Amino acid sequence: MNKYRYLYNTTLSLLSNLLLVMGCFILCRIIFLAENWNAFSDLTARRIWRMFEGGFLFDTSAILYTNLLYIFLMLIPLHYKENIIYQKITKGIFIVTNLIVIIMNLMDTVYFQYTHRRTTASVFSEFKNEGNLGGILGTELLNHWYLTLLAVAFGYALFKLYCKPRVMKVSHLPVYYTVNLIILGVAVYLCVGGMRGGFTGMVRPITISNANKYVDRPIETGIVLNTPFSIYRTLGKKPFIVPQYFDKEKLETIYSPIHLPKDSTQFRPLNVVVFILESFGKENSGFLNEDLDNGTYKGYMPFLDSIMSEGLTFKYSFSNGMKSIDGMPSVLSGIPMFVEPFFLTPASLNTVSSIGGELKKKGYYTAFFHGADNGSMGFEAFARTVGYTNYYGRTEYNEANPGNKDFDGHWGIWDEKFFQFFANALSTFQQPFAAALFSLSSHHPFAVPTEYEGIFPKGNKAIRQCIGYTDNALKLFFEKVSKEPWYKNTLFVFTADHTNSQERPEYETESGLFSVPIVFYQPGTDLKGYRKEVIAQQIDIMPTVLGYLGYDKPYISFGCDLLNTQPEDTYAVNYINGIYQFFKGEYLLHFDGQKSIAMYAFKTDKLLEHNLLGEVAGQQQMEDELKAIIQQYMTCMNNDKLVIK
Structure with a gap:
């Protein structure tokens, strides 16, 4: 059997590495819960277990979305993937992409304290005009140094615990391609089901609101969800859908x-x-x-x-x-x-x-009037749009007070x-x-x-x-x-x-x-x-x-x-x-x-x-x-x- 190991070599490595990421997501949820414990009330072991069960569904979806390229590269039915250079590239892609989403989870551990919800894709528009984010993030890195250390630890774990497939020479190419095509087909089916949250035609792709199934209070969806999923599921989505509760009259x-x-x-x-x-x-x-x-x-x-x-x-x-x-x-x-x-x-x-x-x-x-940089948070654009003819921001303040030292630094x-x-x-x-x-x-x-x-x-x-x-x-x-x-x-x-x-x-x-x-x-x-x-x-x-x-x-x-x-x-x-x-x-x-x-x-x-x-x-x-x-x-x-x- 050993000479045919290449038939399942990369598949086993792939499964092992995806389980590694799942472990990281579960740890992120534990860290999130510990950091925000006071935001939740009446949490019992039974209720927490239920939330973690629901979290497994959303973590699976997020992990599959994050690793689609990596999964494809590991399962593509080409025998060239069995060489050492190819595997180093795929390892690098795996570590970088998964570390990014883990850091997203850790950052939201802090940001949740201000928004009381998981961050969605709207965050990219919300802060696009802010020039002070570097300083704010730097302050948070210092205030929450332990989360920074945890991010480093997660990156180290992904690097050291990554399961590398053995470099092997492929023989029997017809058998190799046939088996790998079958594996790829099965993987596509499993990935689609995992990303959707189910395999039957009756299942609609899960979205943020599905997290309410596992909680008693809306704020608790923060425990069930993860940040990458929340961002993926809101990218490019139309937020306003007209329900037909009543006729017009x-x-x-x-x-x-x-x-x-x-x-x-x-x-x-x-x-x-x-x-x-x-x-x-x-x-x-x-x-x-x-x-x-x-x-x-x-x-x-x-x-x-x-x-x-x-x-x-x-x-x-x-x-x-x-x-x-x-x-x-x-x-x-x-x-x-x-x-x-x-x-x-x-x-x-x-x-x-x-x-x-x-x-x-x-x-x-x-x-x-708003004392931040003009354009901050989109306030100036909105104010002018809705009928406030004149806008007074930091620019106008500085013009009226040249050489002032009244900027708060943030x-x-x-x-x-x-x-x-x-x-x-x-x-x-x-x-x-x-x-x-x-x-x-x-x-x-x-x-x-x-x-x-x-x-x-x-x-x-x-x-x-x-x-x-x-x-x-x-x-x-x-x-x-x-x-x-x-x-x-x-x-x-x-x-x-x-x-x-x-x-x-x-x-x-x-x-x-x-x-x-x-x-x-x-x-x-x-x-x-x-x-x-x-x-x-x-x-x-x-x-x-x-x-x-x-x-x-x-x-x-x-x-x-x-x-x-x-x-x-x-x-x-x-x-x-x-x-x-x-x-x-x-x-x-x-x-x-x-x-x-x-x-x-x-x-x-x-x-x-x-x-x-x-x-x-x-x-x-x-x-x-x-x-x-x-x-x-x-x-x-x-x-x-x-x-x-």
């Missing part, structure tokens, strides 16, 4: 994103200033957490808390996404994040409006400096104006200017002192602008783009991960109150602002006017790991696109421990409303119907 009776003005509307030309505060999650607020620590919790943003006490805010308020690029369309244009960030989809080329775009029709001067201009620049600029604008600012200092790597080290409470998370720093910058901004003649004629709006660095259990749930403050404030008016019965969301900001001003033109927004909607009719929607979330009344519904999978009394069951699916009388009505929102959203995206034409 019934759809319109359930939900429509079109907002029509009342006949009695009287427009008030107030200035509008919107602050989108980086990572200012609700957990940082003392005002919104009056029950924490037996009523002694102070939070980390005392100035914004003081604004809440003087303005209008809401106990149950949510973001519509989990990234900075989700926040801007939600806050300014009333567009939630479903499936993929709006910025990164073909729908971003649609005609889109915004608070600034609508008010521009009324003669407003409009401007958007993202852009320190918030305090940029907020003062913002204040100065606003005082030069012709009224009425609509301006928005996106802050940046409360961003990884969570540093503050040297002169502020030790000034603000640090708590248990590095971001806390940054929240305090930006909150103080906001205080200094208001001390400046409160003396301006336009101040009292201005509506101020505050919210966060998303949450970050949660530490309390109630803020690590699928509800808490989206909990952000939403605040409306006009000095010296009766726009006040703490609405504990109202559910609010970022996409409500546009219709609420326009409603408060008495805007008299129709427009599109997927939110509602919080000042003119009954408390029982307000709602919030968001999307996490293949699951749509719908908050309404007392309940939170989880819907996978086809069926409801969970229902929680989120106001009282703060840890979402009791699934009430099938036990709530209004479940079907909630599901129908959510279906209608999804169907309208997908229709508007695919048919370029985000504005009234």
